[in-house]
Amino acid sequence: MGNITGFIDHQRSSVLYRDPLERVKDWKEIAQLPSEMVLRSQASRCMDCAVPFCQNGSQLAGMTTGCPIYNLIPEWNDLVYKGRWKEAYERLSRTNPFPEFTGRACPAPCEGGCVASLANDSVTIKNIERAIIDKAFEEGWVKPQIPTQRTGKKIAIIGSGPAGLSCASILNQHGHTVTVYERADRIGGLLTYGIPKMKIEQHVVDRRVKLMQEEGIQFVPNMEVGKQLSLDQLRTENDAVVLCIGSTRPRDLSAPGRELGGIHFAMDYLHLNTKSLLDSQFADGNFITAEGKDVIVIGGGDTATDCVSTAIRQNCKSLVQFDIYPIRPTTRAIDNPWPQYPIIHKVDTGQEEAVSVFGDDPRAFATTTLEFSSDGNGNVAGVKSAEVNTIISEKGQKIREVIPGTEKNWPAQLVLLAIGFEGPEAEIFHDTNITVDRRKNIAVTNGKYQTNEKGVFAAGDARTGASLIVWAIQEGKEAAMECHDFIMRKMA
Template identity: 55%
Template structure:
């Protein structure tokens, strides 16, 4: 695959990014596409390794290794190197329903397990993937696949995130009538209202939704199951139901002063910001605005970084991000061997932007928030922290201990809590009376059936907070399972039987 000596002849080239000061003035994607010549060279670096670990899709030591949707990466790298873009698109679409999403927002565990990454920078798999699908749309290769024969079976999918959309796409192509129920005014789930425009422009999501509609998928937006339509009504109306609600119940930080005005959950902030962007008529009180405020983001992950980037564009006075863990090493630790996902220090797009604006990295490490303090009117004015030390006890278990004398007071008028998700919101699960395990829907992977007849579950609602590629994996697999349930056998492909 690729050029035999390509990995020796060519160096990895990073995707170009727009100048931080320029992109802070708008909400457009920060990454700029590669030229064809650059990507052909990058495709040539794919080294014809004996076992392409980029495709293995496993979980090692609690992290994803390789691609969970088993993209045929070496094959389309080789086709890009040869300039055969349409053929590369055909190979890409065999395993991935939505490369335009994964090519933008997936953390690319495939690159972490690239064989070349043992000793050199990995192949730029993610950038190649994004360009393949973008060329598909630009050149008119992505046209509606119209079915003229239907099975007469009706399926309801609750939730229009990547798992729901993947299952809808597969089941529609199998000939079933599919309706996707979404409580928001636009389809896409977190793709629309959870990921900021700077990482995934909403016209990219809307373009895919339109294509699915043209192919026959029905979308019922502004429809909340349990409020606008009951679980019983859905059961009476459809032959099968798939719960793809995601894991949207956010973890909160319940400490002194949590009730202060100005302390918010991260997704409430990001959702309101995107709604404001898509609806200019929204009032000032309908979303959370960071303009002129000292902002602190609690949580060191991607959602926290997205909060930083959003606050910068809104014109915050300052921004700091708290993380409870120490700063990661620049190179893999001995306990983090290839092909595991590399736990190393990186600089996200938001951190680059904050550094450009305020001349320092916004991240603070090994820090714990102790309390929020409000003024006489109940408004947040500051928070108190202490530094933590991560230590391993005699049993090899890590604990965090406070370091005396490291207490600090931080001025803040806006705090955004981005410490992850507990699982799906419980109300809808109660509506369907499905059993849960550790706050998630109880449904075995590969089977996806719940305790309730004809009700299935997939994606983050079943597995908990995870990656978009796992959502697509489960969306495709549950579609095959539902097709078998309805028809006795399935025409749909399966990763499990590949």
């Protein structure tokens, strides 16, 4: 490293966010990068540590720490510090096909494993990654990488989310002819309809898709495999098929009154909102609105936070978020040592907006739903909750016990369920030999990614269960290599 005392000389300076009271008035991106001078000083905080935990994705205590894509983080931090931005982009592109996505939507497990956090605060790795790719686009360094030769082999990829796009990119670079099928009307999967536009504006997704088209990848939207087109037909017409269909079956909540109107799965709510925004700036009215309503969001993860941000922008009357977990400590607990991902109390952008608009953090911690009440016309009018104690059994199982006397009634005309997912939608491979594992994800046999249907592979959330965008991208890369090896063995 050029500055061996950078982490001592400079304090962490995170990404800038637009003022909450201003940004909730629109759907534009909320994050703004600091100046180049600040970014270079932040990059200088990278310590050139002997063992950089940041660049090797690992599962520790059931959580990800470090980068699953194996980004060469210390190397491009050093290049940014020295002002060698183009070289930093070239180094970043060796491992990450889509840094403009991870630099915006990744929760940055790399920073959780940063050695600098042992001295003070972690390096702003995510911000620097985004700055590198944004500058690369501004300077015209990002160009389509068109293969010089074609193998004549055809591959169909089902799903255009992070895993599908990553898989398509790698296979195309090997010279195969790749077609990506997407059931939605726009390409991008989770990037387009799962993540609200204030986190990733659509032009960022469309820009990358256009590049991939120029590289020779064909995209077919509005095509639902399993309905308009059978999986068997795709297998017949292609040398291999890769299932990157995500983990899209939402986990439901079993409680009295669940059948009432006004209770929706989070992804239905977010998808419809984004589609109406992109189609007509909401003029078509084809979305679920929170305007003037008391809103309860059930769930404590990123999807729940996205619901919070969306409901605020729709001018909800009030907002409460149930989080089943107790409030986290402000610093690492004894049983959460570095380099595990830090389980600490955070105020995300959605909660920050709620504090600015309503005056309080919307979260009710250690809270569970008991039942939904009716307005007498078949619609939800309120939610009854209670506080819970979480006990870890000898087998490591979480057992939650309702605390008597903590029951509370909340008004609600809109309830959003953001409590996770239960695997891929299996209808697409219903008439095949493809099976699911005990967690209801697509089972694989030979290698890591091939299913028990020869020549059919699975990657991303469909194989692992709902996970991080960086894992989806890495899954797509690895599945592409296994698929490529399979095809080349057939050619030999």
